[in-house]
Amino acid sequence: MLTALLYGVLASAGLLAGAAIGLVTSPPRRLVAAVVAFGSGVLVSALTFELMEEAFAEGSPVFTIGGFLLGAVIYVVADVLLERMAARSPRREGRDPRDVVAGAEHVPQTAEQATVSGLALLVGAALDGIPENAAIGIGLAADGPGLALVLLGAVFLGNLPASMSSAVGMRQEGRSRAYILAAWGAVALVCTLATVLGYSLLSGLSPNLIGAMLALAAGGILAMLADTMMPEAFQNGGPLVALATAVGFACAFLLSHLAG
Numbered sequence: 001m002l003t004a005l006l007y008g009v010l011a012s013a014g015l016l017a018g019a020a021i022g023l024v025t026s027p028p029r030r031l032v033a034a035v036v037a038f039g040s041g042v043l044v045s046a047l048t049f050e051l052m053e054e055a056f057a058e059g060s061p062v063f064t065i066g067g068f069l070l071g072a073v074i075y076v077v078a079d080v081l082l083e084r085m086a087a088r089s090p091r092r093e094g095r096d097p098r099d100v101v102a103g104a105e106h107v108p109q110t111a112e113q114a115t116v117s118g119l120a121l122l123v124g125a126a127l128d129g130i131p132e133n134a135a136i137g138i139g140l141a142a143d144g145p146g147l148a149l150v151l152l153g154a155v156f157l158g159n160l161p162a163s164m165s166s167a168v169g170m171r172q173e174g175r176s177r178a179y180i181l182a183a184w185g186a187v188a189l190v191c192t193l194a195t196v197l198g199y200s201l202l203s204g205l206s207p208n209l210i211g212a213m214l215a216l217a218a219g220g221i222l223a224m225l226a227d228t229m230m231p232e233a234f235q236n237g238g239p240l241v242a243l244a245t246a247v248g249f250a251c252a253f254l255l256s257h258l259a260g
Contacts, residue, residue: 008195014159022167033237041248059211071219131220137198
């Protein structure tokens with residue numbers, strides 16, 4: 001349990017580090033896009049050759065594929081609902097914290113609009129991180145540190161640029177520094193708890209349910225990659241992010257084999 005907690009804290013530390021950087025500077029979009037693309041490649045490798053392979057080894061194909069598709073459906077449904085909530089603010093154009101209108105801090109909004117939009121942003125950020133961090137805990141319980149270390153590196157690399165650019169967007173929206181730090185601190189706490197919960201959930205489960213849980217996390221991660229990380233990387237970095245994605249995939253593949 002303590003090991004899962006440590007892994008969760010280390011993975012979530014990328015959120016706080018990125019938010020802190022985003023409060024004091026605005027990194028070049030291409031640099032951020034390259035890091036996001038690298039993290040995407042790592043996650044693709046991890047969910048394909050680690051999570052899904054382990055899921056098939058533990059459970060039946062029906063439970064594995066069912067869990068995988070359910071994870072993707074859960075993510076997509078929650079994402080659509082949160083995007084609609086966030087868009088209720090006249091300062092925003094979508095759920096992503098970077099989707100702010102020009103001169104957002106000067107656009108009037110009611111307290112209710114600000115509260116609903118802010119809540120949607122926080123829950124959305126947690127939604128992106130929960131399947132990743134849960135997968136770390138699940139992988140740690142099912143396969144030991146090998147799988148968990150690969151996922152830890154991928155999640156940290158994905159968290160850093162995500163919270164960094166989000167903090168920049170929240171600043172442009174007019175959010176205070178205290179609000180931004182508190183918001184990302186809350187998201188980091190939720191994601192850390194997801195790691196511990198993912199580790200604990202496997203205790204006493206049947207092999208079929210273990211396979212389904214591993215696949216559920218993989219499905220949520222793949223949906224998040226397709227919905228958030230990859231489109232964002234391409235939009236801000238152009239075709240060269242394809243190379244960064246390939247490098248991330250290769251590094252994760254090599255690390256997984258070296259870790260045994």
